[in-house]
Amino acid sequence: MGIDLAAHLIRAGYRIGPQERRAWDNSLPALAEHLVRVGLGDLDALVEYQLPRSDSRIDVILAGIHPTTARESYLVVELKQWSxxxxxxxVEKLVTVPMMRDxxxxxxxxxxxxxxxxxxxxxVVWDWPEAVHGVAYLHNAVSASVADLIDPGRSRQALIYTTDRVARFDAYLAGRFSTRGTGDAADxxxxxxxxxSRQLLAHAADDLRGRRHFVLLDAQRTAYELVMRAVRRAQQGRRKQVVIISGGPGSGKSAIALTLLADLAHAGRxxxxxxxxKAFTGSLRRYARTDPREPLRRTKPLFNFFRDFMTDxxxxxxxxxxxxxxxIRTRSNRGSVVGEVPQVEELIAVAKVPVFLLDDHQVVRPNEVGRVEMIKEAAGxxxxxxxxxxxxxxxRCGGSPGYERWVEHLLGLADGKPYPWDGDxxxxxxxxxxxxRMEELLRQRQADGETARISAGFCxxxxxxxxNGRLANDVRIGxxxxxxxxxxxxxxxxxxxxxxxxxxxxxxGQVGCIYTAQGFEYDWSGVxxxxxxxxxxxxxxxxxxESKDPEIIGRxxxxxxxxxxxxxxxxxxxxLTRGLRGCLIHSVDEETQAFLKRLVPAPVDRLGNAQDGVYRVGGRATAEREAKASVRYQTETAGRE
Incomplete structure (x- = not known):
């Protein structure tokens, strides 16, 4: 069985190690013995079932008919070899296991x-959630060796059985499934x-609305209302509509996204x-949880990857x-399975109202194709x-559109040559x-409770x-x-x-790369x-x-x-556009460093608010401009990417 399972999972894109193969060889026969003994040898078993829109796999789901209700009955089984x-x-949610470090x-x-x-x-189980039960079977352990784990008050979804509770486990299985057939429960x-489900959306709405602190302004609010209008039109059965929201770094795209998610979930959509x-999705999943220690993480499945909608x-x-x-990629893929149509078409097809938030100038990988014109063409x-x-x-960037324009000219992403920074x-x-020096200045801000990060080109x-339990110091400059x-x-x-x-x-304490910095912001940025x-x-x-990025130099x-x-x-x-309050730049190339110094001639001795005496080129801030800047920060940068 282990060989067949491994072949199937490898085709699906998983890496299968010898430890996992041994687990199948030891654990699956132990479960099968119980099923055969109580007359359930023909019961359908879904082995290594992949959770929808997730890379997690369940060891076994038993599927059949309940002996009393004659309705579908499902049993999630987690098999452990722990002794x-x-x-x-x-901490009752974490355990230590001999011979396991973590x-x-x-x-x-x-x-x-x-x-x-x-x-x-x-x-299939929305109207009958009682159909799903769960057990953990520790087939190498006895009750005394895992006494801390066994709680008589646990729910029907968290029962634990050990090898000295054979009769109890047999009786439990016999009470869950009929021996007269399995019906089409597995199918x-x-x-x-x-x-x-509606219950999940209601739960997520409570979490998200409790966490949200964004205020949508001007074009942000226009974008929000256009999406809501499209939702109403869809409910009326009118023509389908794609909404594209385009904006540069820090223009408030993700503020719109999270506000829409919270409000639509609250409305039961x-x-x-x-x-x-991966980094962006993982952080949103963490952000959405009211209690970061909550193990069920019920809001997590609302945050998906583009590839997750291939078969919806x-x-x-x-x-x-x-x-x-x-x-957005050219095609979705999960392991050896590749989407039949362009990924953007999958995303448009799956929703009555598909909403795309993007910045054409943030494509940083060769297989990324998401652009406004591309989405328009697909919709057409x-x-x-x-x-x-x-x-x-x-x-972002202190609310300074001038800084973003300066960066675009510096990098040759806008018409016109680079020009000196005249201060803001x-x-x-x-x-x-x-x-x-960059680290010293940023560490001061970090110590004062602000956020600071150093990132670098992938060189x-x-x-x-x-x-030896430590990250290697790969980024070396002198x-x-x-x-x-x-x-x-x-x-x-x-x-x-x-x-x-x-x-x-x-x-x-680490240097970030493009793939961990993209989509995020911090007060002070070092590049x-x-x-x-x-x-x-x-x-x-x-x-x-000179790049070391496999996406640039080729795999x-x-x-x-x-x-x-x-x-x-x-x-x-x-x-260069991750910082909310400021950015420090250093080039490892002498000619480039000299060029940058000519464009930004003001020395930086320390960082802080304007009154702290930060050196810059330009006149003094007027009271009106300082007041506007203060309001922006007090609203916690109301719109963020």
């Missing part, structure tokens, strides 16, 4: 979360529609959020909010009307002589695995050395995972320009050969991207 376990101190989630809590997820997202589960960024039914969602839509092919809103406001009292800009090798942000979601202790580098205070973009003869030129068996120059320039556009 012993105990609670981690007084704390593990309590198996009862794990199973309960799986059951809740199924009831939240599978339409109904596999063929069920996938969309959030079937709504989902999607993006193409047409118009099965009222509103799909596609945030960071510049990250599908005979769908389009509404477009352009956001001109600026809520709402935003602090400086060129520093070394990364040490240094990246050691993915920790060495005597200064720092690690990249952690790779993946299992970093060393005290280091945030890649998804939370921009939002966890401990992220200051290290690498040798992939340098000044030669008075203008910036890209040097793709084995793949062609190098033809638009590497634009991708590098867009990368620095993103990095």
């Amino acid at each position: 012993a376990a105990r609670r981690l101190d007084d 704390p593990q989630l309590h198996p009862g809590v794990q199973v309960e979360a799986y059951c809740t997820y199924l009831a939240d997202f599978l339409a 109904r589960l596999l063929g069920s529609g996938i969309r959030p 079937i709504v989902a959020h999607a993006s193409g960024s 039914e047409r118009d099965s969602i009222d509103v799909l909010i596609c945030d960071e839509a510049h990250r 092919r599908m005979h769908v009307d389009v509404e477009i809103v352009t956001l001109d406001a600026q809520f 009292d709402r935003f602090r800009l400086g060129v520093v002589g070394s990364p040490e 240094w090798e990246w050691t993915h695995q920790p060495v 005597s200064w050395a720092k690690p990249w942000n952690a790779y993946g979601n299992r970093p060393p202790r005290g280091i945030p995972s890649s998804s939370y580098w921009a939002t966890d205070p401990a992220g200051f 290290i320009m690498g040798p992939d973009l340098v000044v030669r003869n008075g203008r910036l030129v890209s040097q793709p050969g 084995p068996g793949r062609r190098k991207p033809e638009n590497a120059d634009l991708l590098i320039r867009n990368t620095y556009k993103v990095l």
